[in-house]
Amino acid sequence: MKITEDSLPVLTALDRPNSYIGRSVPRPNLQRLTQGRGQYISDIALPRMANVAFVRSPYPHARIVKISADAAKKAPGVIGVVTGAELAKVMTPWVGVLTHLKGLKSAPQSPIAVERACWQGEAVCAVVARTRAEAEDACELVEVRYEPLPAVTDPEVALDAKTPVIHASLGDNLCFERKLDVGAVDKALAEADAVVETTFRFGRHTGVTNEPRAVVADWNEGEQRMTVYHGTQAPHMMQNLFAKHLGIAEHQVRVLTKDVGGSFGIKVHTYADEMATVALSKLLKRPVKFVADRIESFVTDIHARDHRIKAKIGVSKDGTITAFEIDDLTGIGPYSVYPRTSGIEANQVVNLTGGPYKCPNYRAQARVVFQNKNVMCQYRAVGHPIAVAVTEGLVELAAAKIGMDPLELRRRNLISDDAYPTQSASGLKFEQLSHHEALAHLDSMMNYAGLRTEQKKLREKGIYRGIGFASFIEVTNPSAAFYGVGGARITSMDGATVKLDAQGAIIVHTGVTEQGQGAEAVVAQCVASSFGVPIEKVRVITGDTDNTPYGGGTWASRAAGIGGEAAWQAGKALRANVLAVAASILQTKPDDLDIRNGLVVDKERGTERLPLDELARVAYFRPDTLPPGFQAELLATRHYVPRAWPFAFTNGIQGSYLEVDTDTGFVKLLKHWCVEDCGTIINPQLVDEQIRGGVVQGIGAALFEHCLYDERGQLLNGNMADYLVPMAMEMPDIVCGHVVSPTADSELGAKGAGEAGTAGAPASVMNAINDALRPLGAQPLTDMPFTPDKILRALGKV
């Protein structure tokens, strides 16, 4: 384990000559994006392509009595007006459950609502026209008669006997429940010197991808094939789902994912309107395009994080944490989202709370309830921001209560760096984490002592600055334990196919996808290093189920750790094949040769023996000159799936320094730090940028982002003017540092880094605000987002 500052880590196993592992290589293919020459799904236009717009329910819960479409059908440009009942003949409904989340239940969901709409924004009728504008015009002419039904909006009463049951067939509004009781919690709390008890609330928010969800479906009646251009993170998963619900074979479906304008977990789910678009293409036998507009994004892109958690911590005078206890209640909309389900976030909260600490006493309850609001599901760092805010909020409140420095209290409780392998009270298995090393690094990186001195001086002048921390753990590199064991056809494996082309360049097809995180760069670095060519000679192809190896795509920070390892192994396999060809041309043994910098060289002396283009020329065009019986194999495929550990946990710690204006309640973020440990760092720049982007998404949750519903279930701020997102002016510079504890599960040793920033930022900002306001006697703020009015209320000013 060692600390690095964007420097080249010493990686003995990966220390090949000209290795790109650990280097900040710029991503290939960036020029087309900076020149506006990318190809996003919203850019795609096909011959005979029609556009669909949806009539959406204005009610959170209503019976659809009658749909009159005569006028709409006659409107200019209209090709078809299709109701849920009509589309049900083309596509079957789905139910979002996983068998390993015991008791999880949900109701069948259709591409377009049939008989009943269950949230404001659910599609009730589709209008397909030549242009989107014509389709929207005709939507205005569709008359839908609704009979409003009582809406269940408040999770607190969702399970009450008086509350109407949303889906009668389910018996109640409980989607999923989990209870955990480890150690002796009551005894530990009774014997604690101090107990802190509070309620944390997390505002429902969403991903706000800059490019909205987009899909172009093209059913070819002549080929009996469905080609779907889809802004998705998981092309193979979607191939399976499109096929399954159209009632055709998977090989009849091709999913193509081009450039995607932001994903963050938003684009890894089944959306009814996207399924409907695919079904409409089959029904109408022509390409159909759907691009969500911004209001559609707000009312139908999955929401996340609407949790209320009652929480307790016990601590002794010497700072030992004696127990954690949480009670989580979350409302997830009317359906569990397919196929990953809406039980995962609460499940993660139960798993992750208290995770960095030695404390053996832990009790948790989580209840996931249905309600008539937009659906909730997995969004970047699923469950982490909640579990981390609860844990770290409690830790800093406990530290304040016993008068101990918050970093010191952590030092006394974080799992020791030499205690691994070990597991958390909730049963999470940790291979190797580095909490103490990370904390020490953060302490010195941010000059904690200096900041405390500055803070004290400024307080005397009436300037209130706060310092807050958040230690965290992060789930990455998921094995089949995440979804596969629950019966979902979401592979945890990934593959790479590597081939030497006829001029000696390398073409890689990978099952992971590029969402902008730099998967193409990482895959190119792995192959260039393990095969032995300059990275400019490597071309990476992603996002095509007809042409890439089967793989899971991009989610749970798996692209580098899993896709990268498959690419690394495929590069090695091709090198062995190419050396066999070289040895037969050069009349020597493969073991005496190596490939370095695009040349076959003498392994001992490093002298050039054969350029790769010459080798390719002989192998492809003059195989007659090779020895009889020798066949050159210039393509190799390898797959990889983590087997030794269910997940590769990573860890880290964040620090936030901010100033609260006690007159206006505004928070000014001054600086933010994050030290994290994602194992082997393949590309330091890309890791840091994942951290920075993630931190800002977490800051958005802490300070701005909130899908505001009224008590009737109407979304009040479904646009980017009223729903605030972080913009450049309000964001701080973010300093990153690293500790490196590679996983032994793969040769590369890389773990994920995509969730870390989002996991810890809300907690550290919350703790910093409370630290700033503590001398003023403010009630601790635990209700995100921390808007100016909440801060002024905590100060008793309004």
Add this chain to the structure above:
Amino acid sequence: MNDRILEISLTVNGARVQERVEARKTLVDFLREDLALTGSHVGCEHGVCGACTVRVNGEIVRGCLMLAVQCDGAAVDTIEGLSDSGEVSDLQAAFEQRNALQCGYCTPGMITAAQDLLKRTKKVPSRDQIREHLSGNYCRCTGYHAIVDAVEAVAQARGGAKK
């Protein structure tokens, strides 16, 4: 229908364009759908996110808040034109080198807005001034730090070149 469709002539990226457009069509939809210039992106459709930022008669505008018919007689520059003329090549190189883009959806608008700042200011702008000028351009991926770095580096390089 005819009173809803008007003929406009304008210059787009230096080339003369004459088209019949619906009066209600926004500039960015016109650029994307009628001229197939898909480098300008549609994000929020109400002037908040800046993904559709283009230049009209030298000033940056939101392509979603201006109608195509308002551009009759105007000179419009999009990212495709700014790229081909080489005007923003140093910004593009800095964005690529600094990884100041991830998904790239905001990037054409971000570069167009950054170029506007760098053209206006005589001195090298501070990081806060850069953040302020880009505060109408939404980026969900980067957290902005890398974008500010890239723009700052170009500002310094151009500033040095002027001396």
